[in-house]
Amino acid sequence: MASRKRGRAMEATPGAAAASSGWELLTQPRIIVAGLALAVLLFYYQPLFSAAASIQWDAVDVQYSPQKYLSDMLHAGKAPFWTPYVFSGAPFLADPQVGAWYPLNWPFFLIGITPRAIEWQLALHALLAALGGYLLGRDLLRSRAGAVIAGIFFAFSGLFAETSSHVGPFQATAWLPVLLWAGRRAARETRWLPVLALCSGCLVLTGHFQTALYSFFALAVFLAVDFAVTRGAWVRYLAALACAAVAAATLPAVMVLPGLELTGESLRAGADYSRDAGAALTPGALATLVFPNHYSALGPEPYQGPQDITQFYLYMGLLLLPLAAVGLMAGRERWYGVVLAVAGAWYAFGPSGGLYSAIAMLPGFHSVRAPIQMWFVAALGLALLAGAGVGWVRARIRSPWIPLALAAVIGFDLYYWNMDRNPLAFARESFQDRYGTNQDRFQTVVAPLTREPLHRIYAPFATPAFGPLNGTLDSRIEVTFGYNPLELSRYHNYMEAAKGNARLLNGLGVTAIVDPSKGSLQPNAARLARIYAPESMSAVRTKEEAIARLATLDPAREAVVEGGDAIPQNGGATVQITAYEGDSYRARYQSAHPTLLRIAVPYYPGWQAEVDGHALPVVPVDLALMGVVAPAGSHELTVRYKPSRFAAGAAISVAAWLGALAWLWWGWRTGARAGSKRASL
Template sequence: MIDAKRASVGADPRSRPSSHLEAGRPQAAAPPDHPVPPIADRASAIAPYLVLALCSLVLFRDGLFGGTVFYERDTFLFYAPLGRWYAEQLQGGSLPLWMPLIFGGYPLFADGEIGMLYPLNLLLLPLLPSDGWLTPMRALHLFLAGAFMHAFLRTLGAGRWGALVGGLVFAFGSFFITQIQHENLVRSAVWLPLILLCVERALRTDGWARQRYLVLGGLALAVAALGLHVQPIAMTLLALGLYTTYRVVVGPIAGRPWERVLLLVWAPGLVTAVGLGGAAVQLLPLFELGRTSYRGPGLIYDLATAWPLRWQNLPTVVFPYLFRLDDGRYITLWQQWETFLYVGMAPLGLGLLAVLFARRRIVPFFVLIGLFGLLVGLVEQSPLNVYRLLWGLPGFSSLRAPGRFAYLIVFAAAGLAAFGMDWLASRRRRSSLGAAAGLSILAGAGGLAWLVVAFRTRLLADPVRWNRLIDEEYVGTRHEYAWLEGSMVYEHLVAALDLADPKIALSVGLLAACGLLVMAWALWPRQGAAWATALVTLVAGDLLVFGYDFHPRAPLAELVRPAPVTSFLAEVAGHDTVGADFQPAPIGDAALWTSGRALADSALPALEPNRLMYADVPSLGGYSSLQSQRHFEYWSNADRQKDVLLDLGSVRHVIVADPPTDVALLAGTAYRPHHPIFNGAAANQTGQARFAIEPFRTVEVRVLGTLADGVHLEDGVAVAEVHLVGRDGARHTLTLRAGLDLAENSYERPYIRSVVRHFQPPVAATVPDIDQTGATVQVNLYRSSFAVDPLDVEQVEIRHVQPRGQTRIFGLGLVDPTGTVRSIFAADREKFRPVFRDGGLVVLENGAAFPRAYVVSEAIARRSRTEESALPRLALRPFDAARQVILEDGPFDGLRVVEQLSAWEVGLGGREHLSPGSAPPGPHPRVDDLATDHVRIDVPDGPGGYLVLADTYHRGWKARVDGAEAPVYLANFLFRAIGLPPGPHTVDFVFDPLSLRLGRAISLATLAFALLVALVPSAWSWGGRSRR
């Protein structure tokens, strides 16, 4: 028997704070036999935080000292470019509400993902390089995650060694590591332990001190909510409710017995109220913006349950690299960073010790919250589909990725590992129970090795059966990757499940090492400090190796380096056109974009959304999780058809592949299935399109097309004309007829077939389309061919000639005498002029682009959402974009407007065809961006009408005409407009949303309340002391 005086260092009573959660009645700690000097005591208290900081520095060393970052697509498409722009604004003394460079303008503050009001961003981003903030902030937040968890566990009574292990697991376990590229998610998630710490302190005190702690927890929640990612906040609120309920039920709680019932509601209620109230300045604008996105009405269940945890992928708990291919791809059923679970091998053993042996009232809570997170994350695979219940709650229906509930599982694993380590440290004498536990963990490692060998043997013994099982039970289940095949999974498992594989051997070895260290500690407790150090090193090393190897790494400068085409567009900013003699100036500060925006074709991976931001090039496109539904519909139509919607968006430059890469081939004619070259209607600028090419000797023309809304067309009636114009001016006209060359695109549908009035020619192919419900469907293409007299064609003109319905042409091929086909694409439109080529890309200057601001004479009112959307009216109904604007968001009191329905009946006064590319006549207003949130427009003298600004609409924009307020209308489906009286005017648009002002007032009131709670009792106490 070992004397108590020779107990291990890890069991020093000073290493564990007193806790109300110890088994049995709380007891005062016995004084140590050899008092620890205060300096040494303080050093030992600081040491765990230094270890956590060191681990964070080691993990992020490449980024901190070499500029290399862990990345995924969101890193270089969203957080790096938008964060750089935000940091530059802060360093310039501005807190921007509006981002002018994406989506034709976007309320980036309301979006919240950059965390513009997040306190650490406000404090540190002005001090860090605008292009170098990413890694320091990541390193800081993982340190904070570990530090907060350590402090929380110490408050619960864990010793320093146990709390350190818990902090390591929480900070460097799979959740924060796999999600590190989602900066906002990490910012919001690290604060949970601090919030629960404050609640725990509140439950241990009574009176006014309790309210102080609850308010402090609410302020921590407010900081997390300013992060801003909604899902960690939702999980934090669930954890808050579960923790408070558990603690109140299990006890002990300071105060009177009846207070328990009140605390069940009061404690989480006050924390939540202060937290959400303090962050209202961010949350209310976010709510307003979210309602305009596809998430606004809530997600359907199938979409909400994308990226769940799957039991088939839970082996990552012990073999984190099992599903990773040699090329870095993962064959998990869903995206790996959303559905991954790994907390280290030693923490699994330590957690088992806590469950079996640690007599702490708090241990069952960690078990319960871990099981809760697993049940939610597994969705329908769990015995009880808890996620479906949550999906019905307000707010939860707008969230996706239930696999992120791994957050609570990792949190639980951290707590259990901490108390398992703490139980081990409390063994002051040689412990046969501890030795048996270590031996069990060692046996578990042996069992794990046996399972690897046995399973691989079975895979090799019957490949046919296992391939079938994998096809049925793995690939046959709902999953994300279209390229995933059963044979691929089988072959990879056979290769990976091998004890000779270093990564498999590492997992087995780590668990075995944990068992050996537990046995050693139990048998030789005098060396407790050495065993504790070894176990901490084992945990840290395991998690850091995992964290360093999970994401790809690259220099940030390379990830966000502008492509040559992007640099070119930045250089031509401010020039109305680009002539052959244009000499680009050196890239400097972003110039005011007076010549319009750019739009990269959606089929260009090298210019994915937001990549134009690398050189501050404004774009009609963009990427954000809260893109408005209106913008998506407008952008997708403009991108698909390159017609009047592109022009109205003030898109001066279009970047496309040269030649197109996403083509299909039919009868030698190339076409883009998602991109018709013509989608025209009568009395609209889309009804006529001209294409200019180099002279091409033509003896045959092949057309691939279809009809929409043409069921009324009689068989044989002329629908559209194709005019061929030769180099010598000679013209040849081809007529496309219903029932012979074209037919209704959804002819087979019963409700169409019953009313259609023309025959159906043979279907040549199908192309994707979107039906009225938003679902993707396949529609018909029809092929026709026309022989023509030899003609050197240099211009092709397509016209829709019927007053109703639309003609859609996807492919048009000119055939020469040798059979060579010259296919026409949207890039051949006459309005486009190539101005730059590089690496298979071409920049087209759009000569038909409208100016950013212009004046029209007539407005059409869409008074109700029950009327047909303005979008088809712009492109497929009678509408003259050069002199009309469609207004929404009335009332329209005092305006002379044409009612939408009557305007459709009247049409455009017999003008069946409008010239394509007809912009309003000049002179045009001058636009100056005085700030990101302030646009000034000088309108020249004129007869008045309606000023249209081709910047994205938001109800937060206010307008003043010569200092007098004027209503701002939603114009042309996406943009802004105001009414103008005759004469010259100065118009100011200022972004000042009501949601921000209201949220600011609530946040200030909440902070005032928090200050009152903090100061008033102190003032009373001070006054009492003075009187005494």
């Protein structure tokens, strides 16, 4: 009998050894990376390759149209610091939402932006999220299988499904686990500090300030937990936080400095959401963690949740909470997931939870709204807890088939609900059917009216009936409308006043008017020239006084200038525009006296004027537009846009990137030398 037992043991040994050998092969880092890449490719196969799939909503309006315009302009050899194709003209590269300076977008700009290219950006960042979750889990958890599954839970969660139409937040969210991984390593070894710096810079360069701010908050919380758990050197943790902060301010300075200037001139200037928080986490939204169609976001019934359907779908799989509950027994590593989950969810509840109001007192936090957007921090915490749960199970059941089966079940579950059946992830029709047909129709209708180089078409609002809401960037049609929360506040007030005073449209140089209620497009015979001398110029002291004057202003007869002296007899000048390039004008004028030349272009810092090569100040006219008080005689006026903060921001960024890369090279070279010396001993 004993011999039979020994025989069975000997027979079992080769099988067990083979299974162990196979498991070791599967858990090699390169195999895990390849497996996650394959998983992402399969997960995103439909939106990447199906002809009946398309990006939608803000992915089209905020990312595709601006990025396509940027790519086209760069291929033409021009940097579009200013664009004339939305809002009668607006700063373009100053807008962080474009993602112009984000390194992972550059290959797409080089290849050329298409709707499918935006989907590839999403897939690339899903892979980044999965790899980041794995790397972070590998350092925190005792199980490689748990680390992989933590990455799967995070990268394929409902959070990314609902954010698929918001590319900037999607990209920034994907950096969170990488940031925490680099931060923890930087708090242990100095050579990881430049890695943390580069991660911090890239996170900010995605262009979504709110997600970046929340990510750095999560980094501070995470490092505090790590310090409490490991009792490391507090100086190193402070150094890591300082490194992240400095890098976040300097590496993306080329975007941050112009972006701050634009924000200060936009509708978001001085925003304070400490009390009016907007979208916050609800108990019903928490129910979607395990019941994906709780709000009928997936149909077929009408959506029944809070207003924004793209913020309240959180499904992370049926096995998430059971595994997370098991993870609570996993020892010290559980605290990372617990604290991230609690902090993220607590803040996401908004003012009613208390934490939101307390944190709103910190710099920057009162300027952001919709606390539900902090949920991604909680989602990563739950993913880490579930990974810890897998590790706990793996320590007690050694069979490699258990984690493989868990990964397969979790992956299929998340794919079915968060991609295959999920209308938030992508549109179930082609881009041409959803957007292109309307855009083509609009271009055809307005074509006869756009042959004039200085055309400008008015509509009371951007509408999908014209195609993408910023589609005029693609078609190069100058319009008065657009879609952007950073619309210039002066211009916005002017256009609001124009709803009650149509003469303001004449002063804006509108050449054609769209009336959506009648479905008509009519030429505007009463339009004024893009540059002209009004009959008189009056002066006001403040912007508020200028706003008050708009209700009754007739731009043909009078211009209102902030500051300066009035010119009662301003008219009589003749003006002929001789050159126009979208961001510059050249005109010949003749006047018997000094005269205000009113220029129907939105006023914004960076516009410069010269008369015969001599600089003249540009002043705000009629609140939103600009003008130049030109000397008497026959002269040439040149007006061009030159961004006021780009050069300083670019210089800081170049110096910071060179410094960070040199630091990275030096740190790893020094580390490699030290390692070789230890090996030789």
